[in-house]
Amino acid sequence: MRTGTALVWLRRDLRLSDHAALAQALHSGASVQFVFVFDTDILKDLPRMDRRVAFIHATLAEIDQGLRALLADAGLLVGHGRPVELIPRLAAELGAAAVFANHDDEPAALERDAEVARRLALDGRRLRTGKDHVIFERSELLTSAGKPYTIFTPYKNAWLRRISHQDLMAHASEGLARALAKLPPGWRRGMPALAELGFEPDELPAALGAGSAGAEALFDDFESRMDRYAALRDFPAQKGPSYLSTHLRFGTVSIRRLARSAYERMLAGDRGAEVWLSELIWRDFYHQLMHHHPYAMKSAFKPEYDAIQWEQGPKADAHFQAWCEGRTGYPLVDAGMLQLRESGYMHNRLRMVAASFLVKHLGLDWRRGEAYFAEQLLDFDLAANNGGWQWAASTGCDAQPWFRIFNPVLQSQRFDPEGRFIKRYLPQLAALDAKHVHRPWRLGPALTHPGYPAPIVDHAAAREKTLARFAAVKKRLHLNIAVL
Ligand SMILES: Cc1cc2nc3c(=O)[nH]c(=O)nc-3n(C[C@H](O)[C@H](O)[C@H](O)COP(=O)(O)OP(=O)(O)OC[C@H]3O[C@@H](n4cnc5c(N)ncnc54)[C@H](O)[C@@H]3O)c2cc1C
Numbered sequence: 001m002r003t004g005t006a007l008v009w010l011r012r013d014l015r016l017s018d019h020a021a022l023a024q025a026l027h028s029g030a031s032v033q034f035v036f037v038f039d040t041d042i043l044k045d046l047p048r049m050d051r052r053v054a055f056i057h058a059t060l061a062e063i064d065q066g067l068r069a070l071l072a073d074a075g076l077l078v079g080h081g082r083p084v085e086l087i088p089r090l091a092a093e094l095g096a097a098a099v100f101a102n103h104d105d106e107p108a109a110l111e112r113d114a115e116v117a118r119r120l121a122l123d124g125r126r127l128r129t130g131k132d133h134v135i136f137e138r139s140e141l142l143t144s145a146g147k148p149y150t151i152f153t154p155y156k157n158a159w160l161r162r163i164s165h166q167d168l169m170a171h172a173s174e175g176l177a178r179a180l181a182k183l184p185p186g187w188r189r190g191m192p193a194l195a196e197l198g199f200e201p202d203e204l205p206a207a208l209g210a211g212s213a214g215a216e217a218l219f220d221d222f223e224s225r226m227d228r229y230a231a232l233r234d235f236p237a238q239k240g241p242s243y244l245s246t247h248l249r250f251g252t253v254s255i256r257r258l259a260r261s262a263y264e265r266m267l268a269g270d271r272g273a274e275v276w277l278s279e280l281i282w283r284d285f286y287h288q289l290m291h292h293h294p295y296a297m298k299s300a301f302k303p304e305y306d307a308i309q310w311e312q313g314p315k316a317d318a319h320f321q322a323w324c325e326g327r328t329g330y331p332l333v334d335a336g337m338l339q340l341r342e343s344g345y346m347h348n349r350l351r352m353v354a355a356s357f358l359v360k361h362l363g364l365d366w367r368r369g370e371a372y373f374a375e376q377l378l379d380f381d382l383a384a385n386n387g388g389w390q391w392a393a394s395t396g397c398d399a400q401p402w403f404r405i406f407n408p409v410l411q412s413q414r415f416d417p418e419g420r421f422i423k424r425y426l427p428q429l430a431a432l433d434a435k436h437v438h439r440p441w442r443l444g445p446a447l448t449h450p451g452y453p454a455p456i457v458d459h460a461a462a463r464e465k466t467l468a469r470f471a472a473v474k475k476r477l478h479l480n481i482a483v484l
Helices: 020-027 051-070 083-094 107-122 152-162 211-223 226-232 245-250 255-267 271-292 303-307 314-324 331-343 348-361 366-376 382-392 408-415 420-425 459-483
Strands: 005-010 031-039 076-081 096-102 126-130
Touching: 005 020, 005 083, 020 031, 020 096, 020 126, 031 051, 031 083, 051 076, 051 211, 051 245, 076 083, 083 096, 083 107, 096 107, 107 126, 152 271, 211 245, 211 255, 226 255, 226 271, 255 271, 271 382, 303 459, 314 331, 314 348, 314 366, 331 348, 331 366, 331 408, 331 420, 348 366, 348 382, 348 408, 348 459, 366 382
Parallel strands: 005 031, 005 096, 031 076, 096 126
Antiparallel strands: none
């Protein structure tokens, strides 16, 4: 017989199985109630049509149905407002002694949770949180000197040394059907329409799906080709990566399930699985970095790079706009930016090339690009996005060296040799052969392509300018050191 109510507060863990907070709630012996809050502090800054909101909405509908399938009178409680107010109020209404949630280590989320915990405590209630979103978090992996890792390879080695089957085991949730509470009186059944939340429906890429069913379908497909991941992952025209990032971001799939599969296959000698596991470790790496260095979410990880003089003014703004709209005249960069605009997803190789182009060809502050990606990406994740941008901009802890500047034409020739990906997003270049599709301007003005621009900057000149821009900061740094 269960006594009392345990409230499970869903945030970036939108699923009903292998869920740490749910397992804790079940363990508490109380009846379990679920809530999700559409947080107006976050929603207020989003456009009326936002793919992320559509994804969350469709996923919550799946969860609500899943709960009702277990118990007809049960369902998901959906709030709309400020969690710091709604969660303590709901806990009081339900008489819940504890609210169970999984860690969210983004700085704003930590502040929110501290305030929720404070308000719950006023009433003698507790916010109980734990690890769920990553395999190792916070200070679980430290260097031998007891410091957080800032370089990926030693972090990865420590991760692989430390990992055990225990870390990859699923959290049991079998008892849910018996523990589920009925919806409390006064709460409506079913989901509010998007319009009630102030949003319009937005189309999601069909292949992405939503909810755990969407994640399962994608992972089933990826498991059959994981062994080819290492060979294909860098070629955007190929079906190389898993496309699971949005599901990982919103927790429609458990990281333990994915890492377990990759780890077991790696032990059996699968090279593709080994490389894929390494990407999942990058994800953990950036999360622990965010936890230990929250300042880097707003400024350069290496503070000396905050002194870089970025381009500003009308010309810089026009360049930024051209970059956002896929009009730089460099086909691989433009195709990537159009993929982002059209689908909310961008292939990893293209994220690196497009980010590098913004910083090292256009000379623009990496934070402008970071903010644009944050707005557009379905899988936007503060830790990974910031990590990726600081890597490309050379301002990060384990970043691309500042003097390494991707040549967008060579990247294009290497990773999209036939121009198949380029032509998918830039049909005006469809007739070009493999020689010209990477640099259409070589055909000369007589053959320019309707609707496709000439390059907005010259690669060699941009490269020189960037080297000087970074060298100036380095020089100042050396002078300062010399004075010390
Ligand atoms: C400038 C830039 C911005 C980025 N912004 C984001 C972001 O907002 N959200 C995000 O999830 N990833 C981001 N990445 C990392 C990476 O590009 C995406 O995770 C990947 O492209 C997602 O596609 P996938 O799921 O098919 O990846 P797969 O190749 O199948 O990788 C599996 C999973 O590993 C994780 N992963 C892979 N690469 C990285 C990485 N470099 N850093 C951290 N985690 C990684 C992701 O969770 C991914 O879903 C960014 C990279 C760069 C260079």
